[in-house]
Amino acid sequence: MLPLQDFLRDFWPELRAAHELYSSVSQALQEKVSEGSQREYAEHLHAKVLEAGIKAGRYIQGTLNISKHHNEAMVTTDGLSNKDTDLSCGVLVWGIKNRNRATHGDTVVAELLPRSEWQGRVTALAEGDGDESESKTMPTGRVVGILQRNWRDYVVTFPPRDGTQPQSRNSKHILTVPWDRRIPKIRISTQQADALQVCCLPARSDGGEPGAADQSGALVSSRITGWWCASTPGRAPRSIQTDTPCECWAGPESWRPRSRPSSWRTAFTSPPSQRHRSERRFPSFGRETRHPSSLFCSQLREMPVNSPERPWRVDAAQVAARRDLRESRLVFSIDPRGCEDVDDTLSVHRLDGGAALELGVHIADVTHFVAEGSLTDVEARLRATTYYLADRRYDMLPPVLSSDLCSLLGGVDRYAMSVIWQLDAHTLAVRDVWFGRTIIRSSYQLHYELAQALLNGEPAEVPELAALRPEEKDAKLAKLTQALEMLTQVARHLRARRDRGGALELEGMEVQAQLDKDKNITALVPRQPLEVHETVAECMIYANHWVARKIQEAFPHQALLRRHPPPRQEFFSQLVDSATARGFTISTRSNKDLAESLDQAVDPQDALVNRLLRMMATSAMSQALYFSTGLQPQDQYYHYGLALDRYTHFTSPIRRYADMVVHRLLTAAVALEEGKDPGRALASNRELEELAQHINQKNRAADAAQKLSTIVFQCLYFKERDPQTDPRCTADAIIYSIKNDGVLVFVPEYGVKGPVYLKNREGQVVSVGPDGACQWKSGSIQKHSDHIISSSGSSATTFRLFDHITVRISVQSTPFHADCLKLEVINNKPHLSSEPQQHQPQGRNQLVQEVVRLAEEASQQAQERAKQAKLSREERQFSQSKTPNLYSLLEEVRELALMDLDTSAQRCAATA
Numbered sequence: 001m002l003p004l005q006d007f008l009r010d011f012w013p014e015l016r017a018a019h020e021l022y023s024s025v026s027q028a029l030q031e032k033v034s035e036g037s038q039r040e041y042a043e044h045l046h047a048k049v050l051e052a053g054i055k056a057g058r059y060i061q062g063t064l065n066i067s068k069h070h071n072e073a074m075v076t077t078d079g080l081s082n083k084d085t086d087l088s089c090g091v092l093v094w095g096i097k098n099r100n101r102a103t104h105g106d107t108v109v110a111e112l113l114p115r116s117e118w119q120g121r122v123t124a125l126a127e128g129d130g131d132e133s134e135s136k137t138m139p140t141g142r143v144v145g146i147l148q149r150n151w152r153d154y155v156v157t158f159p160p161r162d163g164t165q166p167q168s169r170n171s172k173h174i175l176t177v178p179w180d181r182r183i184p185k186i187r188i189s190t191q192q193a194d195a196l197q198v199c200c201l202p203a204r205s206d207g208g209e210p211g212a213a214d215q216s217g218a219l220v221s222s223r224i225t226g227w228w229c230a231s232t233p234g235r236a237p238r239s240i241q242t243d244t245p246c247e248c249w250a251g252p253e254s255w256r257p258r259s260r261p262s263s264w265r266t267a268f269t270s271p272p273s274q275r276h277r278s279e280r281r282f283p284s285f286g287r288e289t290r291h292p293s294s295l296f297c298s299q300l301r302e303m304p305v306n307s308p309e310r311p312w313r314v315d316a317a318q319v320a321a322r323r324d325l326r327e328s329r330l331v332f333s334i335d336p337r338g339c340e341d342v343d344d345t346l347s348v349h350r351l352d353g354g355a356a357l358e359l360g361v362h363i364a365d366v367t368h369f370v371a372e373g374s375l376t377d378v379e380a381r382l383r384a385t386t387y388y389l390a391d392r393r394y395d396m397l398p399p400v401l402s403s404d405l406c407s408l409l410g411g412v413d414r415y416a417m418s419v420i421w422q423l424d425a426h427t428l429a430v431r432d433v434w435f436g437r438t439i440i441r442s443s444y445q446l447h448y449e450l451a452q453a454l455l456n457g458e459p460a461e462v463p464e465l466a467a468l469r470p471e472e473k474d475a476k477l478a479k480l481t482q483a484l485e486m487l488t489q490v491a492r493h494l495r496a497r498r499d500r501g502g503a504l505e506l507e508g509m510e511v512q513a514q515l516d517k518d519k520n521i522t523a524l525v526p527r528q529p530l531e532v533h534e535t536v537a538e539c540m541i542y543a544n545h546w547v548a549r550k551i552q553e554a555f556p557h558q559a560l561l562r563r564h565p566p567p568r569q570e571f572f573s574q575l576v577d578s579a580t581a582r583g584f585t586i587s588t589r590s591n592k593d594l595a596e597s598l599d600q601a602v603d604p605q606d607a608l609v610n611r612l613l614r615m616m617a618t619s620a621m622s623q624a625l626y627f628s629t630g631l632q633p634q635d636q637y638y639h640y641g642l643a644l645d646r647y648t649h650f651t652s653p654i655r656r657y658a659d660m661v662v663h664r665l666l667t668a669a670v671a672l673e674e675g676k677d678p679g680r681a682l683a684s685n686r687e688l689e690e691l692a693q694h695i696n697q698k699n700r701a702a703d704a705a706q707k708l709s710t711i712v713f714q715c716l717y718f719k720e721r722d723p724q725t726d727p728r729c730t731a732d733a734i735i736y737s738i739k740n741d742g743v744l745v746f747v748p749e750y751g752v753k754g755p756v757y758l759k760n761r762e763g764q765v766v767s768v769g770p771d772g773a774c775q776w777k778s779g780s781i782q783k784h785s786d787h788i789i790s791s792s793g794s795s796a797t798t799f800r801l802f803d804h805i806t807v808r809i810s811v812q813s814t815p816f817h818a819d820c821l822k823l824e825v826i827n828n829k830p831h832l833s834s835e836p837q838q839h840q841p842q843g844r845n846q847l848v849q850e851v852v853r854l855a856e857e858a859s860q861q862a863q864e865r866a867k868q869a870k871l872s873r874e875e876r877q878f879s880q881s882k883t884p885n886l887y888s889l890l891e892e893v894r895e896l897a898l899m900d901l902d903t904s905a906q907r908c909a910a911t912a
Helices: 004-011 016-034 047-056 085-089 095-099 293-302 316-321 375-383 399-405 448-455 470-501 531-554 569-581 591-600 607-620 657-673 685-719 844-864 870-878 884-890
Strands: 059-066 072-076 091-094 107-112 140-148 153-157 172-178 186-190 200-205 215-219 226-228 239-241 331-335 344-351 356-364 413-424 430-441 444-447 511-515 521-526 560-563 625-628 730-738 742-747 752-757 764-768 774-778 780-783 787-792 795-800 804-812 820-827
Touching: 004 016, 047 059, 047 107, 047 140, 059 091, 059 140, 091 095, 091 107, 095 140, 153 186, 293 375, 316 430, 331 448, 331 531, 344 470, 344 531, 356 430, 356 470, 356 531, 375 657, 375 685, 413 531, 413 657, 430 531, 430 657, 444 448, 448 470, 448 531, 470 531, 511 685, 521 685, 531 560, 531 657, 560 657, 560 685, 569 607, 569 730, 591 607, 607 730, 607 742, 625 685, 657 685, 685 804, 685 820, 730 795, 742 804, 752 804, 752 820, 764 787, 764 795, 774 820
Parallel strands: 091 140, 186 215, 331 444
Antiparallel strands: 059 072, 059 107, 072 091, 107 140, 153 172, 153 200, 172 186, 200 215, 331 344, 344 356, 356 413, 413 430, 511 521, 560 625, 730 742, 730 804, 742 752, 764 774, 780 787, 787 795, 804 820
16 A cells, blocks of 8 residues: 555645645644643543433533633533533633533533632733622532534634744744634644745644643645735725635546636626636535536536627427416516615506406516426535625525526516415405416516615616606606505505514614725725615515415425524613613513504604614514424414514525525425426425534524624724824714623614723723713722713712713724724713704604504595496505605615525514
8 A cells, every 4th residue: 555645645646735735734643743742631531431421411511602702611501401401501601621622513412510610701801901700609510521523624813923933843832822712822833834834724623632732733725715805904805715726626627716716707896807816716615516527617608608799589389388477567676776686676566447456476486497306406405595794695506506597687578476465455364375386577676776766756767767758757667666565555455464473673783885896995884774675575575474484384394494493682781781771661572562662662752772672672582493394393383573473584595505405395395286296306394404504503604704794894884084083083973781890882873783892901990070071090990780980089970871972982902803993981971973863753663553543544445436437436545645754664674684684685684
């Protein structure tokens, strides 16, 4: 047998990186032997001992979540059957030694310490600041075993050479600093130490020997990875690179990546001059996305052709097999401005002389183009979702599908999967519902602001009507506006119906970075809620609900649904305590009680109070999850946030693989109903559950990437500005949490949350002068449940929950971790440029009741005047008042933050 070193030398001499990797791993193994058997950690227990201890209730199994800011971690115990309610919040693990070499995300087994050794969580803002033992004690334990590692490639930085790095006699090994603060330092043995100074590269931990003092790692690549920003401050990151040298691709000559098969081309907003770089490539969020080029070519052969020479056209056989809506229905889409991957379109149509309405939701028929089990399908399954970052996206599907043939663009024929309801015009009760494949031609591709302007009766230019004669233009515009008004009326009733069932209206932080043509960040703009956002969202929720019912009834034990478990009551503690401090009572016994309580917790003088309470409620929510119906009892199908007994995702198959699975299930259900062969074997219950877990994991990664991307752009925006002189760095902030040494604040102008220290590391505290200006002086801090007192000399200043203060925003940079925003209090009064926000006295409950009352009155009037002219009746039934009073009320209805973030950039990801 030929040794690996000789094999590389004789057969692959040109694979430089492979030789370096072999040398690194070999040297690391030699050093482990030479280091001896010094142990600083306890050995992990044997798997059989762990299993027996878990069954006996002695040990606790869960996921380890390490704090980014404190030397503590929590073992979360979802699904724990232990009757001890003390464990409902999890088990606290204090210190590195008690973590026993477990890393963030590992599935671990913990043993409880004696009650006398239980501790509380840190309540100071940062490690070492203030009294860290203020919170009440909770179950505390130590890790005794690891069931499953969560290891992956970590981006690490090499510290500068200062003579302190330990050196072995035969090679060089370096303690690198992971970009993620929750990961301990990783020791890398390499012969390239000098060449890799001040670099970022991926390294994979191997965990080290049992009892070793620190983790060790093996060098994987010598290429820069992760966010790599331009040197000019305020510029957007140019790329997310995962460029591995070609030599690292071991295999036959035909596999050499002359054209990297890591991804299809994606859509970017960067200048064309930058697009020759590796930005075009899909970032390898997992190694599973890398394929040999021969597979990539096979994927390309699966794609349909649409070019000027060979334009794509609908197939005659498809026309015969589908319901053709191209001429009979007014179909239109409403999406964010500049949207290319249009998943959904809508239609609304009068039937039976106005006695009934036809509501249609038409979704891109992706599964027509992506056959199950094809290479494209396998790739989409691995990616599971489209990744949306602040300035770009990384598609789940190739652009010929995502931005062209599947996208329901205006003015072109497209295949769709449709749900069409016949509704009673008066009560909106469902008379009939139809599921099936259609052919549509969207007449208008609207963006949210344009659709809202049409609803408000404001002058607006519809691009599709620009070239028409005035008479024809006015007629078509009136027809479009009437359809939007009917759609809005339907959505109001649908929302009111869910509100009566207990649907929640929460709040999230959404800020968009505005970029110029050179990718400079010009502004951070908070999302402005519009009624049309909720109109579209409500129609999508309605379709998802009805499709969930359909596939669950057809396949009771193997349907892919989405559930939202009720949150734990203890997670509402901050919300309840904060509301109590303001004089409000929050009931969390059910979603309906919570919704009604939040509606009543309104400060007429400050709308931000209710907004912050809703944000706290959002933070308390559990994560919505995909699941297979065969593994959950039916009472667990419930969606807590949306107040629906069954729910799934059907409306975004271009960007979510779960929706593609649901489309296939719906197609099979319709075929069975029609007595036809579904044509394929469905995934088993266990296979579907494994897929659901994979999609859940990918969705969490996509959400985290989007949040981190927003933070990066917030830092880039402030990095080029002088906080001492630039007025944009001074803003109004509202206090939403009290800590031992400071407060947590929310800056609504920029959507920023962060800590404001009232005591520094030198022991000085914030002292407030007569004009409200702040400076550091010697003094003390006293923390209470709803306020904190900063005392200096003979003066004392109180900072209370929901107080407005003025903060200065700057960027704090370190060579080893990502930049972060630093907030400093400069005045204990509200910022002068902030306008007082007063809340209308009418809450959402009153608004819902008003909408229902108006609908009932309209129904009664319509029945009394049934003998009048048809046209007159229709106008009274569906015309929308343009008076400002009604719209001023409707604008109080916030964006439905319970929908999944992937559905729209305006929706909260926590629950849907």
